[in-house]
Amino acid sequence: MCTSQPKESLTYWEKRWVEGAIKFHCPIVHPFLCDNFQKLTGENVSSSRKILVPFCGKTLDMKYLYDNGLSVVGVDFSALAVESFFKEHSLTYDVNEYSDGVRVFKHDDRLIIIQGDLFKVTTDIIGGVCDLHWDRGALVAAQACDQQKYINHIKYLLSPNSVSLMEMVEYDTSKHKYPAQCIPPERLKELFGNDFIIEELSRVKNDDMAAGFNKMIGITHAVYIIKQTR
DSSP states (O other): OOOSSOHHHHHHHHHHHHHTOOTTSOSSOOHHHHHTHHHHHTTOOOTTOEEEEETOTTOTHHHHHHHTTOEEEEEESOHHHHHHHHHHTTOOOEEEEOGGGOEEEEEETTEEEEESOGGGOOHHHHTSOEEEEEEESSGGGSOGGGHHHHHHHHHHHEEEEEEEEEEEEEOOTTTOOOSSOBOOHHHHHHHHOTTEEEEEEEEEEGGGSOTTSOOOTTOEEEEEEEEEOO
């Protein structure tokens, strides 16, 4: 039976962090984020705008977003990943405990990472809805039967006029089996529904990605900007 976020799935990702099997971690700021930062934020880049980064791990993208003036809300199940992020950037933090095993690691008013099950994260915990959303590896990490619940929860955490930047991967599922789910454009449109405009910005074959990316055979990376129509 497939649940909102199965215990087995969470254990799998936690185990990979403990064992250091984190080839999915990008050792540089993601080029898709750098190249499309202005399309994501528009002209309004300020600390009053919060960006949601689900399944963040210890991505350098969060420090990039923080250094560029946004307020950052990361979410990850792995305590090791969250603690590693702060340690590697020499950032101090306080920890607040919530119910259902959710903990909030707070550096300051512009940088928090929530450690725990994404589906237990509420707008009260993050201090209101987020204006922006960067998804690199979150939706594709969800099981196929959990993808709609993931999108619905992200919608709940975002403001009605939010903007999302999302990276998807595509490959021939008859030839390759990867932990990252193949999500073509039509599937993305199905998940978001008719109230959202989805624009493909670019697509890059895995071999042409920057150094440091996990070289997976047959993978194409696509990046989309997504806005609500009303």
